Amino acid sequence: MATIVEKHKSDVILSYLRPRKKFPSVWCAGCGNGIVMSALIRAIDNLGLNKDEVIMVSGIGCTSRMPVYLDFNSLHTTHGRALAFATGAKFAQPKMKVIVITGDGDALAIGGNHFIHACRRNIDITCILINNYIYGMTGGQGSPTTPAGSFSTTTPYGNAEKAFDACALAQAAGASFVGRQTVHHAPQLEKLIMKAIQHNGFSLVEAMSNCHTYYGRLNKQGDAVSMIKMFKELAVPVTKAKTMTPEELRGKIITGELHEDNVKTEFCDEYQRMVDAMAGRK
Amino acid sequence: MQGNIACVQGAIYSGMRFFAGYPITPSTELAEGSARELPKIGGRFIQMEDEIASIAAVIAGSITGHKAMTATSGPGFSLMLENIGYAYMTETPCVIVNVQRGGPSTGLPTKVSQSDTMQARWGTHGDYTAIAVAPSSVNDTLTETIRAFNLAERFRTPVTILLDEVLGHMREMVTIPEPGEYQVINRIKPTAPPDQFEPFAMTPNLVSPMPAYGEGYRYNVTGLTHDTMGFSTNRADEIFPKLEKLRNKIENYTDEITKLRVEMMDDAEIAFISYGTVARTSMQAAAIARKAGAKVGSIQLYTIWPFPDKQLIELCARCRKVIVAELNMGQIVHEVRRILPRDIEIHTVQRYDGEILTPLQLLQKVEEVM
Numbered sequence: 254m255a256t257i258v259e260k261h262k263s264d265v266i267l268s269y270l271r272p273r274k275k276f277p278s279v280w281c282a283g284c285g286n287g288i289v290m291s292a293l294i295r296a297i298d299n300l301g302l303n304k305d306e307v308i309m310v311s312g313i314g315c316t317s318r319m320p321v322y323l324d325f326n327s328l329h330t331t332h333g334r335a336l337a338f339a340t341g342a343k344f345a346q347p348k349m350k351v352i353v354i355t356g357d358g359d360a361l362a363i364g365g366n367h368f369i370h371a372c373r374r375n376i377d378i379t380c381i382l383i384n385n386y387i388y389g390m391t392g393g394q395g396s397p398t399t400p401a402g403s404f405s406t407t408t409p410y411g412n413a414e415k416a417f418d419a420c421a422l423a424q425a426a427g428a429s430f431v432g433r434q435t436v437h438h439a440p441q442l443e444k445l446i447m448k449a450i451q452h453n454g455f456s457l458v459e460a461m462s463n464c465h466t467y468y469g470r471l472n473k474q475g476d477a478v479s480m481i482k483m484f485k486e487l488a489v490p491v492t493k494a495k496t497m498t499p500e501e502l503r504g505k506i507i508t509g510e511l512h513e514d515n516v517k518t519e520f521c522d523e524y525q526r527m528v529d530a531m532a533g534r535k
Numbered sequence: 536m537q538g539n540i541a542c543v544q545g546a547i548y549s550g551m552r553f554f555a556g557y558p559i560t561p562s563t564e565l566a567e568g569s570a571r572e573l574p575k576i577g578g579r580f581i582q583m584e585d586e587i588a589s590i591a592a593v594i595a596g597s598i599t600g601h602k603a604m605t606a607t608s609g610p611g612f613s614l615m616l617e618n619i620g621y622a623y624m625t626e627t628p629c630v631i632v633n634v635q636r637g638g639p640s641t642g643l644p645t646k647v648s649q650s651d652t653m654q655a656r657w658g659t660h661g662d663y664t665a666i667a668v669a670p671s672s673v674n675d676t677l678t679e680t681i682r683a684f685n686l687a688e689r690f691r692t693p694v695t696i697l698l699d700e701v702l703g704h705m706r707e708m709v710t711i712p713e714p715g716e717y718q719v720i721n722r723i724k725p726t727a728p729p730d731q732f733e734p735f736a737m738t739p740n741l742v743s744p745m746p747a748y749g750e751g752y753r754y755n756v757t758g759l760t761h762d763t764m765g766f767s768t769n770r771a772d773e774i775f776p777k778l779e780k781l782r783n784k785i786e787n788y789t790d791e792i793t794k795l796r797v798e799m800m801d802d803a804e805i806a807f808i809s810y811g812t813v814a815r816t817s818m819q820a821a822a823i824a825r826k827a828g829a830k831v832g833s834i835q836l837y838t839i840w841p842f843p844d845k846q847l848i849e850l851c852a853r854c855r856k857v858i859v860a861e862l863n864m865g866q867i868v869h870e871v872r873r874i875l876p877r878d879i880e881i882h883t884v885q886r887y888d889g890e891i892l893t894p895l896q897l898l899q900k901v902e903e904v905m
């Protein structure tokens with residue numbers, strides 16, 4: 254038995270969960286949030302970050318509960334405002350690694366303004382946006398990423414609105430690292446998160462995830478497993494996508510590193526340069 | 536120096552090193568002054584995309600260990616309120632300056648008002664106890680700002696400074712205090728080792744020590760009602776003490792927080808009760824009335840919230856009449872009515888046309904009620 258206990262104790266995931274309270278989680282069994290959380294933990298572990306120097310910020314939603322379970326400085330804020338809090342935290346303490354966990358409703362609906370401005374500033378925050386096409390926590394209402402025509406409790410006859418492409422939005426707004434992966438591709442997601450954390454500037458990782466409880470059920474996509482399999486079929490790596498026509502790409506999810514700019518300056522660095530220049534002028 | 540700039544100076548004296556804001560008349564000079572001064576002294580200024588983001592950044596700045604402030608005016612204060620509630624719930628010290636203008640809505644951007652007085656007490660949803668202070672001169676603005684920061688740090692709570700358009704833009708002589716001249720209070724840091732640290736512990740004075748993120752105490756901060764470890768709870772036996780803590784850590788110390796200026800009240804038969812710039816008019820009117828032989832006094836509320844019930848009841852015990860003067864349709868008068876005995880007549884002077892009250896208007900009221 255001892256070996257099983259030891260193995261359990263050396264489990265990398267367990268070593269990042271809060272030691273004293275808080276499990277089991279509020280998430281439904283099979284929710285994609287768990288896969289994203291594991292990928293995030295492994296990415297952080299691979300990078301050897303000091304737990305004390307990480308601040309995890311989130312808003313409100315199922316997704317946004319993630320930091321509460323993780324043994325870092327965690328800031329579970331108001332709906333949509335995670336990036337605004339994170340901007341304050343990073344700017345106040347630039348030496349800290351600030352990672353934001355946010356949902357599609359949190360980041361792109363109520364928090365849309367903060368999202369584009371965090372991208373524009375190119376502040377060194379890693380934003381992990383878990384896109385499950387729907388509002389999970391409030392019971393399956395439409396979100397800015399709900400695909401046109403698909404069903405939610407507030408689009409009972411099919412969504413008449415159009416969806417945001419979060420990655421294209423982030424790139425256009427000035428984010429200097431943008432990537433997308435699905436929960437079917439956990440190892441690739443882990444690598445993408447690692448690169449995003451290492452990147453100096455605003456980085457967005459859009460993680461396509463399953464809310465089988467609401468989105469899956471309302472759109473007849475089956476349970477967690479069949480939804481995750483669906484992500485496997487829909488994903489097209491960015492290199493392959495370049496060889497495909499727009500018709501072939503319709504309904505597909507383009508994955509991988511979509512954009513990287515290492516020339517654009519980072520906001521906190523820029524502020525520091527201004528302060529240093531002022532001191533020099535004195 | 537201008538009132539708004541005196542506020543920046545007071546904040547810097549108190550150790551403010553982080554300001555996040557969004558411009559709005561008549562508070563804009565607070566952002567401009569902070570943008571100019573903070574980088575010179577190792578502080579940080581950021582102009583956020585709106586007021587919601589500004590207060591969010593200020594709260595996060597405070598949790599990472601800085602004394603932090605934002606400034607706004609009516610419409611911006613309304614936008615901030617959800618996150619101000621977050622600061623109450625998470626017990627995060629910070630200072631919010633509301634340079635009041637006429638409303639509702641965009642109202643009167645360059646006109647004076649005191650119509651956010653109740654909003655500073657009850658603006659955000661839920662149950663909590665608020666601290667708000669109100670200076671009446673430019674010099675006061677500097678010293679009350681220092682007091683606001685001290686109260687915020689002492690009680691781990693947001694503190695609102697209520698200025699008004701006239702005070703924000705008025706210029707008067709100000710003496711910048713020497714270091715050490717005023718006490719500056721800093722938040723208490725934990726001494727327990729991190730593995731025994733309870734971030735929202737019930738201490739004897741109900742204020743829990745507060746580490747900064749990055750100092751080795753990794754803990755959870757949430758706006759959900761939480762237990763002493765900072766984890767959300769639905770248990771009545773954990774919810775009740777948390778909310779009682781928010782209330783009692785302030786209400787048990789009202790005497791320490793209350794500040795009044797009391798003039799000519801020893802034998803007064805009629806008392807003015809007022810705050811902000813109106814208090815100066817009241818004081819002047821009382822002095823003029825005295826010269827004419829009327830026994831009029833003045834009580835100025837420097838602390839508006841928590842309301843100084845006990846002190847006012849004692850001070851007004853020998854008065855027959857009080858006159859509550861304010862630049863709104865009647866906000867503080869409700870508090871005065873709540874606490875004073877029925878045999879004291881309560882009169883009001885209210886103005887809400889964007890103009891200030893003059894001593895003449897107050898003297899007319901004295902004559903009318905005498």
Ligand SMILES: Cc1ncc(C[n+]2csc(CCOP(=O)(O)OP(=O)(O)O)c2C)c(N)n1
Nearest residue numbers: 313314315316332356357358359388389390
């Ligand atoms: C100001 C405000 N408005 C609305 C809500 C209610 N609310 C809570 S979570 C949520 C949506 C969450 O959706 P998403 O961000 O996609 O996260 P998910 O639950 O799907 O992970 C909403 C609307 C709130 N908490 N605060």
Ligand code: SF4
Nearest residue numbers: 280281284315389464
């Ligand atoms: S409701 Fe959806 S998003 Fe929320 S935990 Fe369940 S599966 Fe996940």
